Amino acid sequence: MASPNPETLRVLLERRLSRRRLLQGGASLLALAAVDRPALGAGRGRLAFEPVAPSDRDEVLVPPGYRADVVLRWGDALFTGVPSLDATRVASGALLAPDAPAAQAGQFGYNCDGLGLFALPDGGLLVGVNHEFPTPALLFPGWAEAGREGRAAFVREHRSVVRYMQAAVGLSFVELERTERWTCRVSGRLNRRVTAASPFELRGPAASHPLLRGSGGEPEVVAGTLGNCAAGPTPWGTYLSGEENIDDYFGNGAAVRSDPDLARAYLRLGPRPRESRYRWEFVDARFDAAASPREALKFGWIVEVDPFAPNAPGKKRTALGRFKHEGATPVVTRDGRVAVYMGDDEPFEYFYKFVTEGRFDPARPERNRDLLDEGTLYVARFDEDGTGEWLPLAWAPTGPLSPAAGFRSQADVVLRCREAADRVGATPLDRPEDVAVSPITGRVYVSCTQNLSRGAGRIEVGGRVVATAPHAACPRAPNEAGHILEIAEDGDGTARTFRWEVFVLAGAPREPGLLAALPLTAAPLEPDATYFGGYAQAARVSAFANPDNLGFDADGNLWIVTDGAQPGGANNGCFVCPTEGRERGRVRRFMSGPRDAEIAGCEIAPDGRTLFLSVQHPGDSGRAVAPGSRWPDGGDAAPRPSLIAIEPTDPRRRLGE
Numbered sequence: 001m002a003s004p005n006p007e008t009l010r011v012l013l014e015r016r017l018s019r020r021r022l023l024q025g026g027a028s029l030l031a032l033a034a035v036d037r038p039a040l041g042a043g044r045g046r047l048a049f050e051p052v053a054p055s056d057r058d059e060v061l062v063p064p065g066y067r068a069d070v071v072l073r074w075g076d077a078l079f080t081g082v083p084s085l086d087a088t089r090v091a092s093g094a095l096l097a098p099d100a101p102a103a104q105a106g107q108f109g110y111n112c113d114g115l116g117l118f119a120l121p122d123g124g125l126l127v128g129v130n131h132e133f134p135t136p137a138l139l140f141p142g143w144a145e146a147g148r149e150g151r152a153a154f155v156r157e158h159r160s161v162v163r164y165m166q167a168a169v170g171l172s173f174v175e176l177e178r179t180e181r182w183t184c185r186v187s188g189r190l191n192r193r194v195t196a197a198s199p200f201e202l203r204g205p206a207a208s209h210p211l212l213r214g215s216g217g218e219p220e221v222v223a224g225t226l227g228n229c230a231a232g233p234t235p236w237g238t239y240l241s242g243e244e245n246i247d248d249y250f251g252n253g254a255a256v257r258s259d260p261d262l263a264r265a266y267l268r269l270g271p272r273p274r275e276s277r278y279r280w281e282f283v284d285a286r287f288d289a290a291a292s293p294r295e296a297l298k299f300g301w302i303v304e305v306d307p308f309a310p311n312a313p314g315k316k317r318t319a320l321g322r323f324k325h326e327g328a329t330p331v332v333t334r335d336g337r338v339a340v341y342m343g344d345d346e347p348f349e350y351f352y353k354f355v356t357e358g359r360f361d362p363a364r365p366e367r368n369r370d371l372l373d374e375g376t377l378y379v380a381r382f383d384e385d386g387t388g389e390w391l392p393l394a395w396a397p398t399g400p401l402s403p404a405a406g407f408r409s410q411a412d413v414v415l416r417c418r419e420a421a422d423r424v425g426a427t428p429l430d431r432p433e434d435v436a437v438s439p440i441t442g443r444v445y446v447s448c449t450q451n452l453s454r455g456a457g458r459i460e461v462g463g464r465v466v467a468t469a470p471h472a473a474c475p476r477a478p479n480e481a482g483h484i485l486e487i488a489e490d491g492d493g494t495a496r497t498f499r500w501e502v503f504v505l506a507g508a509p510r511e512p513g514l515l516a517a518l519p520l521t522a523a524p525l526e527p528d529a530t531y532f533g534g535y536a537q538a539a540r541v542s543a544f545a546n547p548d549n550l551g552f553d554a555d556g557n558l559w560i561v562t563d564g565a566q567p568g569g570a571n572n573g574c575f576v577c578p579t580e581g582r583e584r585g586r587v588r589r590f591m592s593g594p595r596d597a598e599i600a601g602c603e604i605a606p607d608g609r610t611l612f613l614s615v616q617h618p619g620d621s622g623r624a625v626a627p628g629s630r631w632p633d634g635g636d637a638a639p640r641p642s643l644i645a646i647e648p649t650d651p652r653r654r655l656g657e
């Protein structure tokens, strides 16, 4: 970025202030001073910790006056009678043993990701945790060494590794209790593992789709959930989880090209054309599209699980569309309906919301049980003037989602949701991931993690050709460091229109690269242009990149965890910034993770003191015999993805103080 002269800066700032007025909707000129008002919750909940320095050390670092406890490690037994993993034996092949899968099915799963917290009446917590994917190169000696060509032979020789991976993914629900620190209640009544084999029901429009019914019209049996990425609790006490990179699990997608219905359903989200990432198809025909062509269509949904009914099957809520679901963030609207915000995490994909038809009834929980089966699905169009529209993805006898356009029913629309969104004119974004809604302002924040293909021209991606040019909502080309969008609904979550602006353009904030003001007309911007909500003191901001999961504390501070290459080669971490007041956009590093890990989760306990984070895939640049991390056990132990809890050591202090 060239350094803007003072006159340009003044003009930019004025434009920015008028943008803020627009975003705040009907605010008076006086209210513009909101930009300069003191931080919300001054004197209470103020962010006063000493930021953690960037680090490449193989450990979890937190600010002075805080402690980080490992709560659950991959392989910890959740039930009495189940052995816990001995991580020192992974490199010698312990997980190749035929009895390893059975043990894993009773242990905390691999690669913990999004999580949800539920208060228990006795003061404990029930935590739901996603286990997004296996990392076979770290689990099984020989996998990495076999190379691409040798993986099929490796899997055929060690058939139980597929069952092991199937038991290591899915979800965990675990009761926690507070003693000196948060610990797992082994054999807690609500402890539960959901794996790639657990029963699910398909609900909503796609449950009646011809591709998802048996030859006699009976509902298809659905086994398992896969690619579970971000997550969260609903207002009625269930757990939502997004099925994201489901294409990694299925192979032989090219085999269905001769079937027009299947080929079209696969076009924007299907199995890999040849070998899958994890090679399950070589020993389990369910994951071979040639043998089981419908199976992949049962994945790519939002799943809902009742953590308080450990024997009830989960439900796949197909009304919310099929795509690479990062997660689902529900909010209750003024009239009692529920809006659910959802990102589709792939370059040039879209931002969605679902608004329920029915109303949330806090007094009668049973009435909320199937709220997510009826409602309207929308996809966002971001206009260059800072306004936007929610475009309904609703089947109609005429128009873009009609039989003439190849959509025979709403079942077709939700099954081929990405294609439907293409047709109504949604705005392609830079990997829209997690969403968080401010409890103070109601504004909606969505991470756009990265898009290295943002630039000039057109490319073929995700089964269609798309223009890659930057636009106001994705202004940098290429977008290496990612950004966060801020959305104000015109009203509440039921609105059909909204206003928006870029909240943060992540990266290393350096003068003059730090923009004090970001006009909507800014695109295209250089890749290293940064913007921190208008905060202009570069030296007081922590460099960060690739925002992924987001969370809010009760004071309206936005918590951000990262997944990607950090400025200066630092490890991924957790960051936090106010979204209002004088320090709006002042991002500070609160935690630094171990090597080769991404940080996920990002949920705050009801007491407002404890931050729960997932440390995912530590050491994944290496292989089982030479991992890139030894965290958390150290010595010669395998790295273990783990759930951690961070809190102030002084019991009188709140998180962030």
Ligand code: FEO
Pocket: 132, 229, 230, 244, 326, 345, 433, 548
């Ligand atoms: Fe699974 Fe989009 O991170």
Ligand code: CA
Pocket: 229, 230, 326, 433, 548, 549, 600
């Ligand atoms: Ca994620």
Ligand code: CA
Pocket: 548, 563, 598
């Ligand atoms: Ca991620």
